[in-house]
Amino acid sequence: MPLAGEDRVKLQSLQEWIALDLTALEAEVDRLLQSDDPMVQEICDHLAKGKGKRFRPTLLMLTAKHGSQSEPDAVFVAACIEIVHLATLVHDDFIDSAETRRGNATVNVKWGPAAALIMGDWLYSKVFALLCARGLFDAMRIVGMTTHQMSVAEMMQLEFHRKLDLSEEDYLTVIQRKTGSLIEASCELGARLHPDLQAHAPAFAEYGRKVGLAFQITDDILDYRGEDQRLGKPVGGDWREGRITLPFIAARRNAPRQEQLELERAVQLADDPADLWSDVHAFVQKHRGVEFAYERAHHYVELARQAISGVPVNPQQQILSTAAEYVLGRLH
Amino acid sequence: MPLAGEDRVKLQSLQEWIALDLTALEAEVDRLLQSDDPMVQEICDHLAKGKGKRFRPTLLMLTAKHGSQSEPDAVFVAACIEIVHLATLVHDDFIDSAETRRGNATVNVKWGPAAALIMGDWLYSKVFALLCARGLFDAMRIVGMTTHQMSVAEMMQLEFHRKLDLSEEDYLTVIQRKTGSLIEASCELGARLHPDLQAHAPAFAEYGRKVGLAFQITDDILDYRGEDQRLGKPVGGDWREGRITLPFIAARRNAPRQEQLELERAVQLADDPADLWSDVHAFVQKHRGVEFAYERAHHYVELARQAISGVPVNPQQQILSTAAEYVLGRLH
Numbered sequence: 001m002p003l004a005g006e007d008r009v010k011l012q013s014l015q016e017w018i019a020l021d022l023t024a025l026e027a028e029v030d031r032l033l034q035s036d037d038p039m040v041q042e043i044c045d046h047l048a049k050g051k052g053k054r055f056r057p058t059l060l061m062l063t064a065k066h067g068s069q070s071e072p073d074a075v076f077v078a079a080c081i082e083i084v085h086l087a088t089l090v091h092d093d094f095i096d097s098a099e100t101r102r103g104n105a106t107v108n109v110k111w112g113p114a115a116a117l118i119m120g121d122w123l124y125s126k127v128f129a130l131l132c133a134r135g136l137f138d139a140m141r142i143v144g145m146t147t148h149q150m151s152v153a154e155m156m157q158l159e160f161h162r163k164l165d166l167s168e169e170d171y172l173t174v175i176q177r178k179t180g181s182l183i184e185a186s187c188e189l190g191a192r193l194h195p196d197l198q199a200h201a202p203a204f205a206e207y208g209r210k211v212g213l214a215f216q217i218t219d220d221i222l223d224y225r226g227e228d229q230r231l232g233k234p235v236g237g238d239w240r241e242g243r244i245t246l247p248f249i250a251a252r253r254n255a256p257r258q259e260q261l262e263l264e265r266a267v268q269l270a271d272d273p274a275d276l277w278s279d280v281h282a283f284v285q286k287h288r289g290v291e292f293a294y295e296r297a298h299h300y301v302e303l304a305r306q307a308i309s310g311v312p313v314n315p316q317q318q319i320l321s322t323a324a325e326y327v328l329g330r331l332h
Numbered sequence: 333m334p335l336a337g338e339d340r341v342k343l344q345s346l347q348e349w350i351a352l353d354l355t356a357l358e359a360e361v362d363r364l365l366q367s368d369d370p371m372v373q374e375i376c377d378h379l380a381k382g383k384g385k386r387f388r389p390t391l392l393m394l395t396a397k398h399g400s401q402s403e404p405d406a407v408f409v410a411a412c413i414e415i416v417h418l419a420t421l422v423h424d425d426f427i428d429s430a431e432t433r434r435g436n437a438t439v440n441v442k443w444g445p446a447a448a449l450i451m452g453d454w455l456y457s458k459v460f461a462l463l464c465a466r467g468l469f470d471a472m473r474i475v476g477m478t479t480h481q482m483s484v485a486e487m488m489q490l491e492f493h494r495k496l497d498l499s500e501e502d503y504l505t506v507i508q509r510k511t512g513s514l515i516e517a518s519c520e521l522g523a524r525l526h527p528d529l530q531a532h533a534p535a536f537a538e539y540g541r542k543v544g545l546a547f548q549i550t551d552d553i554l555d556y557r558g559e560d561q562r563l564g565k566p567v568g569g570d571w572r573e574g575r576i577t578l579p580f581i582a583a584r585r586n587a588p589r590q591e592q593l594e595l596e597r598a599v600q601l602a603d604d605p606a607d608l609w610s611d612v613h614a615f616v617q618k619h620r621g622v623e624f625a626y627e628r629a630h631h632y633v634e635l636a637r638q639a640i641s642g643v644p645v646n647p648q649q650q651i652l653s654t655a656a657e658y659v660l661g662r663l664h
Contacts, residue, residue: 036484147461
């Protein structure tokens, strides 16, 4: 692995810079997860336990920050982005029939698939209703387009289920829409909420898009790295659920035709192709799929940094360049 | 049944008044059901086949109409309301594990539950994205709040599953949020899009709310009326899926304590309470549940008419009074 010598940038060290905002964010997230309905509240409380790393709101608030704290609306919009992210996880877990998420039972397992569907709808619609009620129509427009892109990506993932010859191009389209779009929205909205960065919003959007691609590729790499379970997800989950990702795509491209065919045949003959994980893992290792994927992730981090290299405003330009490195640092 | 002597108002006769708008609506709905993604498009084409009666957009366009045709945005917003309605049907059919809808296979049956979930998300988010892109933030705000209310209602329905002692009050809360809210939104938005009716938007919202209650109650009555299958849904579906509705609530209230207990015991002892439909049907008939529900529906239609009785603008005041009667006319 070509990782040696690079510094791992911890998300926490970036988050120290916006410590006050993050405290405010947690309060906003808690406030968004309130309902008069007892069953909704029960599920909200459960979801609140499985707290994520707040990567997307962190990027938004890092971008929006000026002076001692962020724009007043930035924290609220950041919380909305986190709730949208949570909604996608609830729906994703249903689609994947996942049993655990962040160490807790998923909504579909604990309350059933209907509750998971409704809960996702509840979270999405709450964000839309509150963004509009607060008159944040710019944010509403961007979040609306983003969630729409994400739904198309979900459908593409169904279409590409266990499609062994998935092209890198189609893979990139899916991850751009599924993961890149919400990170892009976070950075674009952060810039729009900063008085001196509004004109540079397209550059920050481009930055977020590329960070998002790198982020998803590293996620997909971690799923092929047997030694690493830090994400709280079992390794090999993507293959088992039929998701073809970049390490596999690259390995398959590198493999001789004969080995490609052998794997295809094994998949066709298997009672359940999910059981072939150890073969697939060995195949990806042998044909250096992870190494290729890492190079691509590195490439997108570079493109992310370039996207904002011309932005004259500091410290955003500098701190977001560091934030992009965090994405690669997750692999250490 | 106290229906004799009243005129049945056909939806079509109301729709003649907005014939041009309805043609434009169909074109807008078709345009909204377009996607670059082949699987999404396939499902859209399937959904387009099961065309509904366009009740909600009809109310919106009847309200918004002035001069020879509706406000330019009214047709677009009406199409958005119809797509939101379609999204709720797709998610509802998944929740109910329904097999057919408007004579066609449901999305969950034909493409699987994951596709049904994603397709609903796709439809909702498309509406949000397009309303924002067009700058219709007032509509966006109202539609956002409405979809949120609808999601709470869905969760309440799960909570109240086969709850034999469901109160009329809780029943009304559910149907207000689930059905009333979108019809309310249609009428409020129609008024807001009419230059002379903007100031009366609250009255039209109230009208829609009450029409919505009457509409859902008549729907629930039809589910207890063995002779009537015009809705394309099998009779008894609500009971089988565990939905307690007004005819049952009223009959149970009218029944002597002994008969209430007998029914409760039968439900507790049944392998599958769904099989008790013929007993439940007889129980509701005996204790005049349908008659009570009809009286309530009639009451809400009266309240709807009163809500706009003070609106000086015609023909809206008159034609919408007639539209409210259509809801009862469905029972003839």
